[in-house]
Amino acid sequence: MNVIEMDGLRKEFTVRVRAGVLRREKRTVTAVDGVDLRVERGEMLGYIGPNGAGKSTTLKMLTGVLMPSAGQARVCGLRPVADRTRLALRIGVVFGQRSQLWWDLPLRESFDLLRHVYRVPAGAHAARLTRCRELLDLDAFLDTPVRQLSLGQRMRGELTAALLHGPEVLFLDEPTIGLDVVSKQAVRGFLAELGRAGDTTLVLTTHDLADIERLCRRLVVIDHGRVVHDGSIAELHRRYGSRRMVVAELDSALPEPPVLPGAPVQRVEADGRRLVFALERASVAEVVAGLAGLATLRDISIVEPDIEEVVTRLYASERKGPLLTPGV
Amino acid sequence: MGSVTATVGPPTDAHVTPWFRTFGAIVAAGFRRHATYRQAAVAGVVTNTVFGFLRCYIFLAATGAAGTVAGYDRAQLGTFVWAGQGLLAVIAIWGWTDLADRIRTGEVAADLLRPVHPVTSYLAVDLGRAGFAALARLVPPLVVGPLFFAVYLPRHWATVPLFLVSVLLAVVVCFGCRYLVNATAYWLQDVRGPMILWTLGSGVLAGLYFPLGFLPGWLEATLRYATPFPGILQIPLDVLVERESMPTNLGLVGLQVVWAVLLLALCRLVQRRAERRLVVQGG
Numbered sequence: 363m364n365v366i367e368m369d370g371l372r373k374e375f376t377v378r379v380r381a382g383v384l385r386r387e388k389r390t391v392t393a394v395d396g397v398d399l400r401v402e403r404g405e406m407l408g409y410i411g412p413n414g415a416g417k418s419t420t421l422k423m424l425t426g427v428l429m430p431s432a433g434q435a436r437v438c439g440l441r442p443v444a445d446r447t448r449l450a451l452r453i454g455v456v457f458g459q460r461s462q463l464w465w466d467l468p469l470r471e472s473f474d475l476l477r478h479v480y481r482v483p484a485g486a487h488a489a490r491l492t493r494c495r496e497l498l499d500l501d502a503f504l505d506t507p508v509r510q511l512s513l514g515q516r517m518r519g520e521l522t523a524a525l526l527h528g529p530e531v532l533f534l535d536e537p538t539i540g541l542d543v544v545s546k547q548a549v550r551g552f553l554a555e556l557g558r559a560g561d562t563t564l565v566l567t568t569h570d571l572a573d574i575e576r577l578c579r580r581l582v583v584i585d586h587g588r589v590v591h592d593g594s595i596a597e598l599h600r601r602y603g604s605r606r607m608v609v610a611e612l613d614s615a616l617p618e619p620p621v622l623p624g625a626p627v628q629r630v631e632a633d634g635r636r637l638v639f640a641l642e643r644a645s646v647a648e649v650v651a652g653l654a655g656l657a658t659l660r661d662i663s664i665v666e667p668d669i670e671e672v673v674t675r676l677y678a679s680e681r682k683g684p685l686l687t688p689g690v
Numbered sequence: 691m692g693s694v695t696a697t698v699g700p701p702t703d704a705h706v707t708p709w710f711r712t713f714g715a716i717v718a719a720g721f722r723r724h725a726t727y728r729q730a731a732v733a734g735v736v737t738n739t740v741f742g743f744l745r746c747y748i749f750l751a752a753t754g755a756a757g758t759v760a761g762y763d764r765a766q767l768g769t770f771v772w773a774g775q776g777l778l779a780v781i782a783i784w785g786w787t788d789l790a791d792r793i794r795t796g797e798v799a800a801d802l803l804r805p806v807h808p809v810t811s812y813l814a815v816d817l818g819r820a821g822f823a824a825l826a827r828l829v830p831p832l833v834v835g836p837l838f839f840a841v842y843l844p845r846h847w848a849t850v851p852l853f854l855v856s857v858l859l860a861v862v863v864c865f866g867c868r869y870l871v872n873a874t875a876y877w878l879q880d881v882r883g884p885m886i887l888w889t890l891g892s893g894v895l896a897g898l899y900f901p902l903g904f905l906p907g908w909l910e911a912t913l914r915y916a917t918p919f920p921g922i923l924q925i926p927l928d929v930l931v932e933r934e935s936m937p938t939n940l941g942l943v944g945l946q947v948v949w950a951v952l953l954l955a956l957c958r959l960v961q962r963r964a965e966r967r968l969v970v971q972g973g
Contacts, residue, residue, distance in 0.1 A: 375969060427799045429966050443965070450805035462800040466723040478715030479804055479811075507726070 366401035370433035393419040395587030408578035416587040417567040454524030458536035480527035494522040514545030604667035611661040622652040720818020742775040760903030765842040766931040772835025779827035781864040789872035790881040856926040859946035866953025876964035897924030918949040
């Protein structure tokens with residue numbers, strides 16, 4: 363069953379730019395340019411793209427904050443803008459750069475108020491809060507006014523606030539932005555556990571690809587408002603030719619970088635004593651065998667493809683021109 | 691993890707807490723939020739009291755030898771000024787830019803993500819704020835004034851409850867006006883212009899700078915019946931000093947009800963229009 367459906371979803375903004383001393387020209391900027399997407403119940407979807415790609419705008423349309431310029435969206439079977447207050451009861455939203463907590467109130471009171479705002483039965487609210495307190499370690503700052511919390515503490519509070527009414531879909535817009543390593547781990551661990559339970563659909567936008575690798579099986583890449591990849595991380599690697607690397611440490615440098623069939627040299631480091639081969643058609647064994655005949659091997663290691671590198675190449679190719687077919 | 695996830699369906703009528711409990715909880719939270727700023731409340735009380743002396747002396751000077759002006763005697767003017775000084779903070783006539791600030795920064799997105807209409811939730815918070823102000827800011831001038839000036843005490847038993855109802859309606863009417871002024875931020879981003887107009891206009895037209903009775907009869911009548919402004923301050927104060935008969939006072943409070951309903955409806959309409967063209971600033 364699809365929890366989220368988008369058909370040709372589009373959002374345009376009008377901006378006025380200076381065109382003379384007094385003249386202003388209207389220009390239309392397309393932030394989201396016809397996105398079609400289906401998300402099933404319980405999926406964990408990573409929604410990534412460079413700055414200004416249209417990630418947050420899509421999320422705002424799905425949560426009913428922004429009105430689409432064209433196209434349609436359905437979340438939990440509801441129209442986000444027209445049924446916004448009804449939809450609010452069924453979704454949870456965390457905007458990393460905004461707060462949904464009450465600035466002047468202690469966290470505990472914010473949570474209590476949310477129980478009334480979302481009309482959650484006291485028992486269910488208490489059970490969820492207890493679980494979040496354990497998993498996110500909230501007790502130390504539960505009585506601190508929100509304005510005095512650190513960013514990491516506030517974000518843990520935000521996550522709790524978004525979950526206390528048991529939402530069917532959780533939208534997270536850069537939930538780990540600005541967090542230190544420990545807080546990032548806490549948030550990721552929590553979301554991973556939430557995903558394992560399997561009945562909450564999670565849509566996550568982030569610039570931190572480690573979040574995606576850790577949490578999401580499905581990855582949607584958006585650029586210039588269009589979907590340029592929709593599939594698993596492994597598929598992304600396959601499509602954009604990301605390769606495993608073999609790093610060979612030699613006793614002494616070779617006069618020329620060796621030519622091994624199916625494994626071109628990517629980098630030469632440490633004055634020629636470290637060679638990095640990309641595995642295209644050759645296997646690791648073939649590279650090792652090929653090298654053993656040429657030099658004394660000191661050490662060998664295999665580097666798995668780096669998602670950051672793939673995505674950087676993907677963004678760069680998109681900037682240069684439409685090398686990829688959108689909406690695949 | 692099961693207890694955190696969506697194991698419970700959305701609320702249905704069977705276990706929905708009544709709407710007014712939600713509203714009441716937001717009112718109570720508004721009270722608590724504003725109760726945290728106690729030093730600001732003390733500073734406000736001092737300012738209101740100092741200006742109370744100033745205004746009282748000026749108005750009393752206007753009574754001249756006859757001892758009355760525009761239908762108020764000296765004691766009625768005393769009550770008008772001191773109760774008015776206390777009400778300033780209760781109605782929060784000036785300085786409320788919460789909504790405009792949140793529109794400008796994009797924080798308003800969080801308000802739209804709640805299952806409560808923004809006008810309803812902002813009104814509830816404002817009523818909570820007014821409740822705290824009624825205790826912390828209305829009472830002190832009412833105590834200080836009579837120590838230094840003659841004041842008028844209501845003669846009719848029904849005046850006090852009617853005054854309280856009128857104050858509650860004044861808060862709603864003032865909230866409606868402030869919400870509309872703030873909502874211009876959806877179109878303008880920067881609300882300093884509308885805010886200056888409001889500050890200047892509301893002070894004159896609500897009867898703060900002088901009772902509207904000081905104006906020519908036709909102008910006073912026009913303001914009273916055709917604009918919401920007297921409902922913000924002048925009407926509750928006139929009710930308290932019993933300037934008119936009880937049936938007229940009841941009619942004036944009825945007029946406040948009409949304005950309160952009209953303004954809240956207008957706020958909802960404006961909010962709806964604004965949401966269609968909303969641009970959430972910054973990410």
